[in-house]
Amino acid sequence: MTSTIQTEAVVASPSVFFATHTPLAIQRSRIDGRSFNNAGETVTEEDVRDDFLNRQTSTKTLLMPVVGESGSGKSHLIRWVRERIHASDDRKIIYLEKSKTSLRHVIESLLDGIEDEEIAQIRKDIRQVTGSFDATSLARRLIMQLSVALADLGKESVSGKKRQLVGPRGVSLLLQDPLLQEQMLESGKFIPQFAQHFLSDRESEVERPPRFSLEDLPLSPEAITGDMAAPTRQIFGILMSRPELQGLTVELLNEHLDKAVREISTLGGGRLLGAMQKVREIYARQGKEIILLVEDFALIQGVQGELLDAITETSEREGRRVLAPMRTLMALTSGYFHDLPETAATRISASTGGFVYNLDIVLEEGKTGTEELASFVARYLNAARVGRTALEGTSNGSVPNKCEDCPVRSICHDSFGVSAQGYGLYPFNRSALTRVVHSLAPKENPFSFTPRNILSNGVIPILNDAYSAIEKGAFPSAFFQDNYKGVKGITRSLPNSVSEEIDARDPLNAKRRRTALEFWADSPTQLSNLEQGIREAFSLPALDSLTEKPISTPKGEAAASEPDTPITPPPRADESPVLRRKIQVVEDWAADGSRLTSEEANNIRTVISRSVLYREDWLTPPVKPVGLTEADKSGWNLKNVKSSQVSIEDASAEAMNAGAAIVLKRNPATGEFFKSLIRIYADADGIRAQDILRLASMAEHYRPAMRGRVVRSLERADEDLIVGLRVSLLGAALAGQVVPGMPIEALYAAAFDKGQEWQRPDSSCRTELWMTRLDNHMQHRAGLVDTLLNSLGLGQGVGTVHVIDATRAMPLLQKAAEKWDLSALELPKWAKSAAAPLRAGWEPLLRGQFHELKTLLDEIRERFPRASGPGDRLVQQVSIAMQMAKAEGITGPQGPELETRAAAMADADWGSLSALERDLSRVATDLYGEQVESILAVVAPIRSPHLRAMYDYLKVADSLLDTALAAARLQTENAVSDAAEQLAGLLEEWKQAADGARTDAEAGE
Structure with missing residues (x-):
């Protein structure tokens, strides 16, 4: 073939040169x-x-x-x-x-x-x-x-x-x-x-x-x-x-x-x-x-x-x-x-x-020059069939026509066409040749006809490829499809609806059939069969219930064809010009490979995004439904939908975002689907039923992705909820409602409690820092718990949550209760305010409270040892002693204060001292090596509200008794009265008993 199809004129022998010579324009x-x-x-x-x-x-x-x-x-x-x-x-x-x-x-x-x-x-x-x-x-x-x-x-x-x-x-x-x-x-x-x-x-x-x-x-x-x-x-x-x-x-x-x-x-x-x-x-x-x-x-x-x-x-x-x-x-x-x-x-x-x-030849828009092109290529095709040796053996410059003795001449010429000189165009036809010329022409001059370019980059490589591809039933091959394409605005594209029908009816040969219809049948507006000769040559079976597309040109006659203009389906009567323009943009994207402009891409993304959100019922697992506004703010855009959410191949400002939840590639079916979406967006008729089904299927398929994106954006994923639950538990512990190691049911109740009824009656024995942080946490706890409820519960519509998904919540709560510390965790935004008092300085806070309780207990035990008997009996004895002292006029100015403090102690539970003492003993006094959970279990529980009152009472009583005893001794020495002497003895006896009991208690320790 290359010995007869030469791209350089000087290379060919005279016989080959004249056999392939076409009159130049x-x-x-x-x-x-x-x-x-x-x-x-x-x-x-x-x-x-x-x-x-x-x-x-x-x-x-x-x-x-x-x-x-x-x-x-x-x-x-x-x-x-x-x-x-x-x-x-x-x-x-x-x-x-x-x-x-x-x-x-x-x-x-x-x-x-x-x-x-x-x-x-x-x-x-x-x-x-x-x-x-x-x-x-x-x-x-x-x-x-x-x-x-x-x-x-x-x-x-x-x-x-x-x-x-x-x-x-x-x-x-x-x-x-x-x-x-x-x-x-x-x-x-x-x-x-x-x-x-x-x-x-x-x-x-x-x-x-x-x-x-x-x-x-x-x-x-x-x-x-x-x-x-x-x-x-x-x-x-x-x-x-x-x-x-x-x-x-x-x-x-x-x-x-x-x-x-x-x-x-x-x-x-x-x-x-x-x-x-x-x-x-x-x-x-x-x-x-x-x-x-x-x-x-x-x-x-x-x-x-x-x-x-x-x-x-x-x-x-x-x-x-x-x-x-x-x-x-x-x-x-x-x-x-x-x-x-x-x-x-x-x-x-x-x-x-x-x-x-x-010699700069131009194919005009009315296809002027199509016959010259056919004649030019046909001469080379005939020369290749005849062969160099036979051409050089001819005399008088005559050129044999290889088609004359071809057994399939009739069907071949009828199907592929023939030049004015009688040379068959197989495997091309006029339409295919014209499209190849446009495909190879410079973009700035798509009607340019350059003979060497047509031969070296068109005819020769296509013939080389077709020789084996046709024999294998693979032509038009992938090589042809990749190297020869339509030119937007110059050659008509195969309507996308035709391409979609081809995919449905002949998926095995879809790409080849599309290319054959586009190049050899000039892109028909409806799916039709290629002429018999082309079908048989290219191994493309006839499709049932279709007519043949007449594409050949009568022998020797010029092609009569309208200018190459894009095919636009007939507009619907109810479609506005704006809607028709948008539909054409989608058609160009699907059929021509044009870029999908931003307006149409956003319309399509909006319809898909809203459909996915509407499909979500928020029941698996149950959570409070997310409304349109909240969804738009929380990562699933519904207005200005970005390509990072719905990625469309070759859309404006689009590079096929790898992280997009929904990715849509260009293909015929998607092109027709997009047309229906454009109509949905415009609230217009003409929406195909199969596209409604596809939209519903897409919404169902991508619902989990949407939910996941919203959950991630709202920071409601399991790992975020575990952190939120831990914050809630720590806040409840600060309020004395839970401690590490409590039954999961108690933790569950406290975690979802906003704490509006919570009280801390033992505030008098709490450090100032403890109470300040508790107050700060409680100011934000309601918002924290609301988020947990909305994330793990189910409400009516977008109303209040009334059911919690315990099946999901329990495992998360158990995970949250494994540790009682926030220092190493990344906090979701919605938990940060409630967590702030519980994070920085958490362990020093617990240690400070431990020392507060330990010091208070030690002060009480110094004045009221464990062996002193019931506390109420002590109060009674002190009261009797004070009455006797008062009768003798030796009680001093603190007498009324002691009576007031004694009245405040009326309901005191002196037995709580033993419980506190027992709890404090479970951890080392210096807290060395103790876990946060161990310390929290000791310092968090609500203690007796009278601890501070006990200490104050004992302190005043101790001081007053010392004063009264000294006065009684003085009166005894002066022998003022028998009563004074009796009182002094009683006070001394009581004082010695108390000191002895303290000594015994200390020895017992």
Whole structure:
């Protein structure tokens, strides 16, 4: 196949060349300065040849350019003209092939057939120069020669901002820096490619750039090093900071490349110009006209300037012909034409009458050129079928038609179509070819038709792929699907509804069938069968109850088709323009691969998000339902739904968020589903039943994800609830309601109690810090418990919770009760206020309360030892003693106070002292090594409310008895009365008994 389908005209043999030659679409475009109009008179190859050979000019020189973008067929036209110029004795034909780019080959071709001493020396010098360099050394030499050329430029020789760049301290310094030179010598840069082609002919179809570009400048920031000389660093910095100077630098390099090449190749000083003049003189004497055919003028750099001067110099001087007439037909790109020297552009305009031949072909929107495209490709397809050997064996230029003896010709031509010349288009058809052209065209010019591009990137790879893929029943293959796609706004996309139906009816072949319908059936508006021949060739079975899609073009007739415009389903009568626009946006997203705009994406996300929330019944496990507003604030957005919640492939501001709860990929079914969602959002009709079912299924499926996200956002996950329950237990302990180790039922009751009825009657024996923290906790406890109830209970609607899910709550509570400390926990926001009094300084708080109780008990026991008997009897005895003292007038001023304190002790439970004593004894006095839970179990319980009153009473009684005893002794000594003596004895006896009991108690300890 590759021996007959050649992308380079010069490679093919004459037989293959003419067998595959398709008349080119050529325009005769008028020159406008250094550019030309893209529109003009359409001409044929014969017109170009005749104009080239017969146009008369006053100078007897003709410079006729053939312009067009790379691959447009310029060299093909040059080759065709050469093949159609008959040999004669009065012509010398010089043909410069684009594949033979070496300077040696160019010079030898130009000087071929001339025997002259001066010319022989030039040949010798060129051979010596090109033989003494390799590509690397030549590239370095070129850089240095460019540096010299720019350093020698005076500021007066240039204008404008270029003056900053020339001279010995300008751009020349960059070309001398070793590191910057290495950047210019990197693979893919202009200089090394130029050097390679300068020394040897081109070995591949890859074209080198014709000139320097911005990418060739060594201006990467990494290039600055400490070794860079200061002047070099200065010009480097100027160029880095001023982009306009970078473009001027590129211009300078391109302008002086020829001079650098001439100096290296010893062609300086006008040697080539002189040699070409001598060649023309010799042929003039022989009466010959020189025909110069140049396939790519840009590739003969280094000699372009002098060559242009030589080939445009007038043949006559003083009325006498001294130089041979010269006709030059040269191919050059449109961009290169714009960059021609002013003198060359002027001479071209003068010699051609102000015209160029333009090969930039455009397929117009009305499919003008479709038949030309079919004819062009069909010739290559036929040549590939016939084969090179058979083509070269034909005579009279006739080309066999392989289709004539094909056993499936009839069905093949009916299904795939046939060109006007009778060549079958299999495996293409007109629709497929047109779409391939658009797929390969530049985005900025989607109607551009470039023959080389079509052959090298379209026809050849598709045929190579199809050869095996069709045999395996796998065409259109994944290769075809990946490399050839529709162009939005140019080619119609297969309606998404058709794609969805294909997925449902033929899932095994869905991708292939979609591609076949899009390319070979021009995207029908309804699902239909491909023509029989295409179905059978591509192994796509017919679908039941469908008609065939007529897609072939009658033999030899032009395709009649409407412009390629996107297919939009007929609008519903009840749909507003806004709704229709939104539906089309979704269609473009699903069918064309366009981006889903933010408005439509948000509509879709909103409907899905709300559906998921509405589906949640908050019963598994039971919790208080979350309303719309609370859900929107708690992580499940319902208004401005973000892609982190509902991710849609290729939606605006979307990168397929990996953490999204819901991820929706682009496919036909999803596209139709989205259309229904858009209608739901707009409260419009036309919603499909299957889409309602899918929405309900999605809502059910993603309900747990929504619930989980809300729970996480509200910090209601199990780990958060465990922390909240622990905070509640610690607060209850601070209030004396629970202690570590209590039955789970008691803990359960306290954990969900807001504490509104709780009292701490033993506040008199609590530290000030304990009571302050208890008050602070109780201020926030109701909110804490409400959150726990809402998270673990069930209410009516969004009302008060009246049932707690004990099955779920009990395990969490047990986990919470494992430790009675918050120091190592991360608190949910809703628990922080209630937890603040229970966190920092928690252990010091417990230790302080322990010491408070221990000290108070010790003070009481110092005055009321364990062996003293019942406390109420003590109060009674003290009361009797005080009455006797009062009768004797020796009670002192504290008597009334003692009576008051005794009255306060009426209900005191003196037995609670033993319980407190027993509890305190369970932990070490210094608390060394004791766990928080052990200390809390001792200090948290509610103690007797009279502990502080007991201490105060004993303290006053002790002081008063001491005073009364001293007074009684004094009266006894003075023998005031028998009663005083009796009282003194009683007081002494009671005092001794009390001291003795204390001693016994201390000994017992």
